[in-house]
Amino acid sequence: MFPEMTDLKPYTPSATPAAEQSATPQTGIVMLNLGGPATLDDVQPFLLELFADREIIQLPFQRWLGPFIARRRTPKVRGLYANIGGGSPILRYTEAQGRGMVAKLDRLSPSTAPHKFYVAFRYTRPSSEDALRAMQADGIKRAVAFTQYPQFSCSTTGSSLNELWRASARTGLRDAFRWSIIDRWPVHPGFIEAMTETVREGLSQFAPADRSKVLILYSAHSLPLDVIDRGDSYPQEVGASVQRVVESLEAPNPYILAYQSDVGPVRWLGPSTEQVIRRLGARGVKQLLVVPIAFTSDHIETLSELDREYGEVAHQVGITQYVRAPALNDRPRFLEGLAEIVRDHLESGALYSTQYPVKCAGCTNPQCRNILNPASSAAVQRG
Amino acid sequence: MFPEMTDLKPYTPSATPAAEQSATPQTGIVMLNLGGPATLDDVQPFLLELFADREIIQLPFQRWLGPFIARRRTPKVRGLYANIGGGSPILRYTEAQGRGMVAKLDRLSPSTAPHKFYVAFRYTRPSSEDALRAMQADGIKRAVAFTQYPQFSCSTTGSSLNELWRASARTGLRDAFRWSIIDRWPVHPGFIEAMTETVREGLSQFAPADRSKVLILYSAHSLPLDVIDRGDSYPQEVGASVQRVVESLEAPNPYILAYQSDVGPVRWLGPSTEQVIRRLGARGVKQLLVVPIAFTSDHIETLSELDREYGEVAHQVGITQYVRAPALNDRPRFLEGLAEIVRDHLESGALYSTQYPVKCAGCTNPQCRNILNPASSAAVQRG
Numbered sequence: 001m002f003p004e005m006t007d008l009k010p011y012t013p014s015a016t017p018a019a020e021q022s023a024t025p026q027t028g029i030v031m032l033n034l035g036g037p038a039t040l041d042d043v044q045p046f047l048l049e050l051f052a053d054r055e056i057i058q059l060p061f062q063r064w065l066g067p068f069i070a071r072r073r074t075p076k077v078r079g080l081y082a083n084i085g086g087g088s089p090i091l092r093y094t095e096a097q098g099r100g101m102v103a104k105l106d107r108l109s110p111s112t113a114p115h116k117f118y119v120a121f122r123y124t125r126p127s128s129e130d131a132l133r134a135m136q137a138d139g140i141k142r143a144v145a146f147t148q149y150p151q152f153s154c155s156t157t158g159s160s161l162n163e164l165w166r167a168s169a170r171t172g173l174r175d176a177f178r179w180s181i182i183d184r185w186p187v188h189p190g191f192i193e194a195m196t197e198t199v200r201e202g203l204s205q206f207a208p209a210d211r212s213k214v215l216i217l218y219s220a221h222s223l224p225l226d227v228i229d230r231g232d233s234y235p236q237e238v239g240a241s242v243q244r245v246v247e248s249l250e251a252p253n254p255y256i257l258a259y260q261s262d263v264g265p266v267r268w269l270g271p272s273t274e275q276v277i278r279r280l281g282a283r284g285v286k287q288l289l290v291v292p293i294a295f296t297s298d299h300i301e302t303l304s305e306l307d308r309e310y311g312e313v314a315h316q317v318g319i320t321q322y323v324r325a326p327a328l329n330d331r332p333r334f335l336e337g338l339a340e341i342v343r344d345h346l347e348s349g350a351l352y353s354t355q356y357p358v359k360c361a362g363c364t365n366p367q368c369r370n371i372l373n374p375a376s377s378a379a380v381q382r383g
Numbered sequence: 384m385f386p387e388m389t390d391l392k393p394y395t396p397s398a399t400p401a402a403e404q405s406a407t408p409q410t411g412i413v414m415l416n417l418g419g420p421a422t423l424d425d426v427q428p429f430l431l432e433l434f435a436d437r438e439i440i441q442l443p444f445q446r447w448l449g450p451f452i453a454r455r456r457t458p459k460v461r462g463l464y465a466n467i468g469g470g471s472p473i474l475r476y477t478e479a480q481g482r483g484m485v486a487k488l489d490r491l492s493p494s495t496a497p498h499k500f501y502v503a504f505r506y507t508r509p510s511s512e513d514a515l516r517a518m519q520a521d522g523i524k525r526a527v528a529f530t531q532y533p534q535f536s537c538s539t540t541g542s543s544l545n546e547l548w549r550a551s552a553r554t555g556l557r558d559a560f561r562w563s564i565i566d567r568w569p570v571h572p573g574f575i576e577a578m579t580e581t582v583r584e585g586l587s588q589f590a591p592a593d594r595s596k597v598l599i600l601y602s603a604h605s606l607p608l609d610v611i612d613r614g615d616s617y618p619q620e621v622g623a624s625v626q627r628v629v630e631s632l633e634a635p636n637p638y639i640l641a642y643q644s645d646v647g648p649v650r651w652l653g654p655s656t657e658q659v660i661r662r663l664g665a666r667g668v669k670q671l672l673v674v675p676i677a678f679t680s681d682h683i684e685t686l687s688e689l690d691r692e693y694g695e696v697a698h699q700v701g702i703t704q705y706v707r708a709p710a711l712n713d714r715p716r717f718l719e720g721l722a723e724i725v726r727d728h729l730e731s732g733a734l735y736s737t738q739y740p741v742k743c744a745g746c747t748n749p750q751c752r753n754i755l756n757p758a759s760s761a762a763v764q765r766g
Contacts, residue, residue: 187626215741225608229653231662236640239622243570254741257619267650270612271744279614279744358598358637361654361662 025116028140028177029105029342030131031098032160033148035121036088036299040081042124044074049123055159055365077300084303091126093297093329094119094148100335101342108343115342116140120167122160128167136176142375143177146342148296150191151220151237152184154360154368155227162367178375181352182345186237187244190337194328195241195293196248202289202325203251212252214287217276218242220294221301222259222268230362233355235269241293257293260310261301277310281317288314291325296334298327351376408499411523411560412488412725413514414481415543416531418504419471419682423464425507427457432506438542438748460683467686474509476680476712477502477531483718484725491726498725499523503550505543511550519559525758526560529725531679533574534603534620535567537743537751538610545750561758564735565728569620570627573720577711578624578676579631585672585708586634595635597670600659601625603677604684605642605651613745616738618652624676640676643693644684660693664700671697674708679717681710734759 037046051057051066059065081087098117106113116138118131126134135143145164147157161181168174185191199216206214220238228235242257258276262268273290280288290310292302306324314322328334351374359369420429434440434449442448464470481500489496499521501514509517518526528547530540544564551557568574582599589597603621611618625640641659645651656673663671673693675685689707697705711717734757742752 187630225650225653229655229658231639231641231654231659233640235618236622236625239619240626242619243623243626247570252737254737256614256741256744257616258614258744267608270608271614272612275612276614276744283742283744354635354637358639359666361639361641361659361666 025114025138025140026142027112027115027346028135028138028143029098029102029115029117030120030128030135030143030145030164031094031117031148032120032145032157032164033090033094033122033297034156034160034299035124036090037081037124038087038091040078040086042087043078043081044071046124047071047073047077053122053159055162056155080300080304083308084300088299089303090297090299091119091121093327096330097148097296097335097338100330100332101338104336104339105342108339109346112142112346120160120164122163128160128164129171132164132167132171132173132176136171136173140177143179144182144342144345145179146182146338146345147184149294150184150188150296151186151234151241151294152355153223153227153232153234154230154363154365155223155232157183158368162365162370165367165370165372168372175373177373179372180345180350180375181356181371182341183352183356184233184237185341186241188337188341188344190334190340192241192244192248194331194334194337195245195291197331197333198325198328199245199249199289199291202291202323203253205323206287206289206321210287214253214289215280215285216253216255217273217280217288217290218245218255218257218293219260219273219290219306220257220292222262222270222272224262225267225269228269231360233358233360238294245291245293253289261305273306274310274313277313277319278317281314281319284318286319287321287323288319289323289325292327296328298329302327349376408497408521408523409525410495410498410729411518411521411526412481412485412498412500413503413511413518413526413528413547414477414500414531415503415528415540415547416473416477416505416680417539417543417682418507419473420464420507421470421474423461423469425470426461426464427454429507430454430456430460436505436542438545439538463683463687466691467683471682472686473680473682474502474504476710479713480531480679480718480721483713483715484721487719487722488725491722492729495525495729503543503547505546511543511547512554515547515550515554515556515559519554519556523560526562527565527725527728528562529565529721529728530567532677533567533571533679534569534617534624534677535738536606536610536615536617537613537746537748538606538615540566541751545748545753548750548753548755551755558756560756562755563728563733563758564739564754565724566736566739567616567620568724569624571720571724571727573717573723575624575627575631577714577717577720578628578674580714580716581708581711582628582632582672582674585674585706586636588706589670589672589704593670597636597672598663598668599636599638600656600663600671600673601628601638601640601676602643602656602673602689603640603675605645605653605655607645608650608652611652614743616741616743621677628674628676636672644688656689657693657696660696660702660705661700664697664702667701669702670704671702672706672708675710679711681712685710732759 037043047070051070102115105115120128120131149156258273260273420426430453434453485498488498503511503514532539641654641656643656
């Protein structure tokens with residue numbers, strides 16, 4: 001289950017495998033994600049960026065309390081990354097996804113080819129600024145901001161997009177590109193079919209006689225209830241993703257949806273994945289397949305939390321076979337799926353989904369749900 | 384929008400339109416629902432039953448506190464029912480649904496015909512005991528417990544099923560019928576297509592130029608967070624229903640999902656429908672279509688809460704056109720849908736859905752997820 005980490009290197013702009021991509025790209029695809037520290041020395045800077053982002057965490061006196069919490073958590077989080085090979089594999093997987101996606105996309109959408117991908121992580125390099133500068137150097141005019149989170153949340157995709165527009169202003173590149181946005185894809189067949197493959201592979205690790213009875217625990221990252229109460233669309237879209245994977249699986253396995261990774265004193269959306277595992281064990285469940293439904297690449301929440309931490313919990317409560325389905329990572333069906341998502345977006349001519357303009361009912365952030373320099377003259381709605 | 388209430392009468396067993404149904408039924412379909420007080424004098428008994436149900440409300444010293452709260456709330460709730468015509472129309476609609484369903488089902492599934500429907504309300508007459516005794520009188524052997532809640536929750540369908548099995552014991556009819564269960568149907572095409580019709584009718588009330596831009600607010604009954612944290616599957620299934628209706632609608636309207644009807648001091652699942660309406664109004668939204676996504680018949684939560692209470696809120700905050708999509712009620716496509724759901728269930732030979740045996744991870748109720756006297760010898764799984 002653990003990927004090899006030995007070839008991980010700290011990011012430098014030249015590490016982007018530009019040579020494998022076309023030299024004269026017509027369309028730039030900016031892959032937006034959280035990112036993760038590539039090495040142990042990147043952990044503290046990563047946490048400092050994370051705890052400074054008021055779109056994901058709102059603290060009193062954030063300018064002082066944010067760095068304080070980030071520094072205090074650094075040793076523990078360094079230890080977690082040390083245990084999974086010394087850093088996050090997210091850049092490596094994102095680049096593999098980008099390469100596969102672009103190769104397929106050039107065939108699927110010749111009229112917008114050649115395509116080139118750029119990585120824009122929210123809390124580590126390559127940043128939005130890195131991606132924008134690389135696009136400028138390549139002479140890109142048409143750009144697609146492509147979130148790598150299947151389900152929309154203001155705290156993930158929303159934050160990444162707002163940062164992309166701010167970075168465009170900071171770098172003086174506000175007018176350099178014509179933008180459109182792929183802001184969510186919770187039930188796109190390219191995602192659902194690839195997810196279904198991962199569930200099948202997880203199930204294949206159980207004895208054939210047990211396979212159709214194994215309980216499947218879909219796990220998504222949780223959100224604080226204050227975010228839910230503002231009207232974040234994430235839980236509705238996660239529920240839809242789960243339903244579609246269950247249907248696509250065409251298997252009789254029962255399932256549960258739970259939410260992981262809650263921290264701190266505030267109340268988060270439940271049920272908690274860890275609590276569910278404890279309670280299932282206490283009730284005598286012996287076999288469990290856990291499926292990460294809201295992440296596309298392995299990272300600390302899969303490799304450390306699901307595999308190690310909750311794996312240990314499962315062991316303690318008597319679950320004898322605890323399997324975690326593989327993340328999508330560089331699975332060929334997923335690379336195809338990413339290309340299909342971009343192809344469908346480009347063919348539609350839409351600037352963004354019909355849901356993108358709908359601000360959370362309780363939103364107070366004037367930055368939200370904007371688009372810079374839209375690619376078409378279609379009216380830009382505001383919700 | 385308001386149905387005529389003048390023909391409502393208090394329930395007596397003979398009010399069931401048996402003459403319209405076959406005299407020698409082969410299959411009994413028990414339609415499970417909450418029920419509602421048919422007259423103002425039924426309000427207090429209804430509330431007493433509701434506040435005595437520990438599967439929906441858990442109070443300290445429930446045997447004393449439940450009746451106390453029920454009696455204290457009676458005058459206010461009587462007033463609400465007086466305002467919507469003097470009682471709940473749910474029995475009238477359930478009987479219309481049953482008649483339409485059975486007529487269609489006899490054609491769709493001749494091998495199990497004639498079918499006859501029976502109504503079993505949780506907190507009012509006709510009760511589970513009424514339904515069971517009527518089935519016995521009709522000589523029914525094969526029975527289907529058919530929840531009228533599209534999405535499963537322990538506090539609705541779970542409570543109704545547990546009561547059905549208890550009532551079977553109380554009436555000495557434990558062995559009288561061979562049972563199977565339709566425990567959920569959140570994305571059945573018969574439900575989704577009928578729901579989509581109601582949304583289209585709601586949209587048709589807006590001027591053609593505005594129709595494609597109207598914000599749609601899907602509203603489901605909320606649940607206390609303690610129920611969510613135990614692992615109730617309701618929010619996942621509601622999210623799936625909404626996604627499917629949005630897709631089926633094939634319209635560009637943006638949407639929000641919110642939860643209504645939270646009461647008391649505990650925290651409920653959000654965002655709150657009322658809060659969302661207030662906030663949308665404050666942001667300048669002028670047109671809103673509200674769609675009840677988790678109810679099949681008009682009742683106090685649509686006729687009073689959505690239409691009157693939230694309609695007044697919408698007016699106060701400057702929403703100039705507030706429309707509530709019609710409930711499914713006796714819509715022909717929904718009657719067909721109910722028949723299709725039962726037909727698919729009977730054809731499958733399943734005792735219940737693959738999800739039914741999955742108890743909430745935090746469940747402590749040994750009654751939950753049982754089936755009495757199952758119709759087939761298929762193994763009965765427990766989750």
